[in-house]
Amino acid sequence: MPSLMECSINNVIKIFHQYSRQEAHTDRLNQNEFKELVQKELPNFLQKENRNEAAIKEILEDLDTSGDKQLSFEEFAMLVAKLTEAAHEEMHKDGHRGHDHQHGKGFGESRGSCQSQGGQSQGGHSH
Numbered sequence: 001m002p003s004l005m006e007c008s009i010n011n012v013i014k015i016f017h018q019y020s021r022q023e024a025h026t027d028r029l030n031q032n033e034f035k036e037l038v039q040k041e042l043p044n045f046l047q048k049e050n051r052n053e054a055a056i057k058e059i060l061e062d063l064d065t066s067g068d069k070q071l072s073f074e075e076f077a078m079l080v081a082k083l084t085e086a087a088h089e090e091m092h093k094d095g096h097r098g099h100d101h102q103h104g105k106g107f108g109e110s111r112g113s114c115q116s117q118g119g120q121s122q123g124g125h126s127h
């Protein structure tokens with residue numbers, strides 16, 4: 001059974017494929033697919049951007065370093081890296097006091113539900 005960390009990475013890949021496969025069978029996200037992914041899978045992390053279609057287009061253009069108007073997984077992974085960093089910073093907003101190292105809730109409030117998902121979907125093993 002994969003660890004929580006490994007599950008999280010696998011889930012990022014799974015979700016990318018879920019959307020990249022919708023229109024034309026490719027391993028790339030076009031603009032529609034990217035918009036849908038951001039709206040459905042990043043409603044809290046990209047809350048402001050989701051209210052503004054131009055902002056989503058801008059994110060795609062920033063990430064699209066090859067200039068083909070689509071996102072490869074490599075380009076998409078840059079967004080994941082940036083969000084991971086931003087989410088960590090957000091967590092510290094609430095929780096920095098003295099030399100305590102504490103994490104607040106960050107962008108989402110569902111830390112618990114992420115944990116209960118980990119591993120369970122990978123075919124349980126019970127007796």
Ligand SMILES: [Zn+2]
Binds near residue numbers: 017073
């Ligand atoms: Zn792929």
Ligand SMILES: [Zn+2]
Binds near residue numbers: 088092101103
């Ligand atoms: Zn930290």
